[in-house]
Amino acid sequence: MQSSDKTDEKRWLGRFSNIDAITGLCVLAVFLFGIAAAFSSKDTRNLTVVADVPIYYPVAPPEAAPAPSDAADKLAPEAAPQPAPAPDQPQAKQLANSSPAFISLLGDDRLEASYYLSQSKAPRDFYGGRWAPENIESTANGTTFSVKKEGNTDVPFSIAEASTYKRYGYGRYEAIMQIGKGSGLVSAFFTYTGPYFGDPHDEVDIEFLGKDTTKIHFNYWRNGKRGKFATFDLPFDASEGPHLYAFEWLPDRITWYVDGVPYYASELNDPFIPKTAGKVHFSHWTGIPKMREWHGKPDFGTEAVTTVSCSSFTPMGEDKRSCSDVYKEKKNS
Template sequence: MLSDFDSPKPAETMTTAAVEVTVPDDVSDSQPVAPAIPPSSPVPATPAPTPSHTLIPPAKTRPTLPSAPGFITLLGDTLNDAFFYRSEYSNPTGHYGGDWSRDNIGQTAEGADLDVRRHPSRSGPYTGGEMKTLKTYGYGRYEVVMRPAKGSGLVSSFFTYTGAYEGNPHDEIDIEFLGLDTSRIHFNYFRNGKTGESATFDLPFDAAEADHLYAFEWAPEGITWYVDGEPYYKTVEGDAYLPTTPGSVIFNAWTGKPFMSAWHGKPTFESGAAAHYSCVSFSPMGEETRACSDLFLPRRPSTSHALTAQLSQQPTP
């Protein structure tokens, strides 16, 4: 069981601002909706150019994970092949309904468009778009500004992942949208291939109509998911399914093999439907770094230490 939050109030209109993108120089090879308590009020942002996110300071006795440094990337400025891998490979097994193709990743001044096309491939009758970091990341805050693709059969995701291909157990933390109904958001997580308590929430908007900020904060004590700076969901203390292995940051747009239709809907989407990603960032636990929320939220969100303390548990309907 997980602890849930009150249904957050509709988010304020977001604004964007230009910022110099900082990318590390070195590169390695490589469902239920239920209310509980109101979120804390955000703290007004200051105009200072210093980083504005301070995650829970790690105590000496708290577990740590290896992690690459924090980063922020504005995808309208660069797709940066020295930092992100634009996937180009087949998916003959598993749930994806086609190959990943670099041709399905386009760039505009506003960000990256990852589209899904009705195009025969080695893995099925479709192709999708995916980008992933070359480095891996541990405890900290992960943020994305995005608009999911709309249309039955489509899935738009932002997540961390590691697995057998990297010689690791399957650990994962997800934010997902189904194009069948983009007014809902889905959260999930895995440890060693076993999923924890997934959750689905109704949003006060259609996510496919405008950019919004989505995030999750991963700490040794648990994971908290956010929408436009407001906490939506948190794992309970002692959850046995919390991931423990650093993973790549991945975002993609895809449709699945026929057996996936019961979940994401029949693939009746228009070919070329795209998920749009404007900003991706990671702030390591206990460090202050620039983040997407500094640019896309009018007010600074509070840290999870205040937001998630002593949450009540409520039965789901």
């Protein structure tokens, strides 16, 4: 009886040994299959090395975090770390017609040397006033862009806009601006090209509404189609002093900055990222009555001013003097 028990015991132990061996082989096979599948996947974004300081989107300043506005345009992309380019990825090419780096200290530099001043005799499109070159002036603090009441029923307002003669592509765009305050006003810093120039409508924007200058708006367009725009609260009132605003437009992503802090970015490889070099624009305007639901009824007195004291462009992959340097120098002084 005892001998039989020992035989059964050996038999059961042998079975468990076989089961353990089979289980181990199964686990090893699954592990090897997972590795093979990962490396054979066409989408290798999850395998790339994350940058030393990963950026998550939307991005908020560490101290006073801007929350997305309660407005209808709360379309921030889901949070995702920004991957670094793969080592074997070819360097992205600059867009055709893109010009070299520049920096303009507006107020000191003669604006007309680099910028075209928009001009019209009457309101057109969705703009509620005539473009008036005389509403752009150089001052000790920078170049002012004024919106004025005209007292004319047909032309109730005069508005201001300047755009570069040259076109610019991938790189970092910066401006130091103090925004005009008052319901009905729109201040904008953006790149644009479109059918007027024989191009698709491509655009990257930073916009402010004078009715609430504690908010900032980010937009982008490709071939007339709008990407995922967003509105953020600022930790300051943009009408009370100059601040540094910027966006970095790259082939696979656009990132927007306020005072050097990243606030928002498009999704990686978003199909709405522009692909055509455009002109740099600054504008200050009020719209036709249909636009008042967005920017408010004009109620800013007889004149309101947006001031731009610096504008710069640094091409992708280059390191040039920019408005960031000017802003730091002014703060330090």
